[in-house]
Amino acid sequence: MKGISDIDLANVREKQRLDEVNKVLEMSVSKVPGDEKIYISGIFALRRPATLKEAGVTHIVSALRFDYKETKGWENYTHCNVQIDDTDDENLIEHFPRVVQFIKDALAEGGGVLIHCAMGKSRSVSLAIAYLLATRPSLTPFTALSLIRQNRPLADPNSGFMTQLNLWKRCECTPDLESCGLYQRWLYATEVELSTSIGRAPDRLRFEDEEKAKSGSASLEAGDATKAMRCRRCRTLLAKEEYIVDHDPKAPAEEDAISSTAPLPLPNPDAAAASSSSVACGHFFLEPLSWMRPALEAGDLEGRLLCPNLKCEALVGRWNWKGLKCSCGVWVTPAFSVQKGRVDLLSPAVERGRGAQAAGVRMPPGMRVPPPRDGNL
Incomplete structure (x- = not known):
């Protein structure tokens, strides 16, 4: 029986190298390109208060099921906690208006904002994109993601979040999301999907x-x-x-058809x-x-x-x-x-x-x- 080939060894080493790089990136604090002090990170960045102070972070958005009061020095920051999981069917878009306004208020006060989740890969990146779409109308979800990847290559929102970011864009990033017909249709669609997955017709009918x-x-x-x-x-x-x-x-596909x-x-x-x-x-x-x-x-x-x-x-x-x-x-x-x-x-x-x-x-x-x-x- 032949041993492990040189190609196999090279692949293993490359994977190990990428894993190490990703671990470093997860712990790093990545700035969103632009003049505003907006940063993305994983949860480990909260253990590096010196780094946050140097970056001018005064406000923190936590995008995971997590009690920020368990972290040391939490009282030194203004917090916005978004209790969500990183799953395709999670309703993240309902939090966009609140988070966007929180970031706007923080920046208006001259502060800096850290948006973090567990790894700084999906949830936090999605919230950052939601803000960019609301404040830079020329961007699309795809171009905003490409912008963030310049400083944070591991940025990769799950497919459900990308769907919601496209919906957010189509709703013109309105603060009054409940009044947006497209959003209400999407909500109803999720109800239908949940009902049919268990072999039932939806309880609520929407015409x-x-x-x-x-x-x-x-x-x-x-x-x-x-x-x-x-x-x-x-x-x-x-x-x-x-x-x-x-x-x-x-029908022609959109550039950001992810x-x-x-x-x-x-x-x-x-x-x-x-x-x-x-x-x-x-x-x-x-x-x-x-x-x-x-x-x-x-x-x-x-x-x-x-x-x-x-x-x-x-x-x-x-x-x-x-x-x-x-x-x-x-x-x-x-x-x-x-x-x-x-x-x-x-x-x-x-x-x-x-x-x-x-x-x-x-x-x-x-x-x-x-x-x-x-x-x-």
């Missing part, structure tokens, strides 16, 4: 048209400048273009056009809408989507909380799928006053527009 109606931003009514999806048989309105979920496999897809696909106003351009794609995917309520309230994991017009009730598609694979090969979770052959996506011209009637579209009972009255109003 996007109702949520937008609450905020006064949109409704399911026709008559605006967007396309409208209607049942091909009876012309009942099913969805406006904004409720179509983009799942086009050929885990940039949230659990629930986020809507794209150009989704219909993108999907229509793909011959292989035979489905539209919708967000959950209020007309689906009777089907979803039954508590099943999957089922059929019927036209909500009780005089029609044509089969238009199907839904599955665990997801469906489109004919184009893309898997969408959860999935509310409508077959393109069973609906029509009508242009705004058809939807306007003269549109449906002038185009010879047969309207269902209750939706027919009465003829204009003669004489004065």
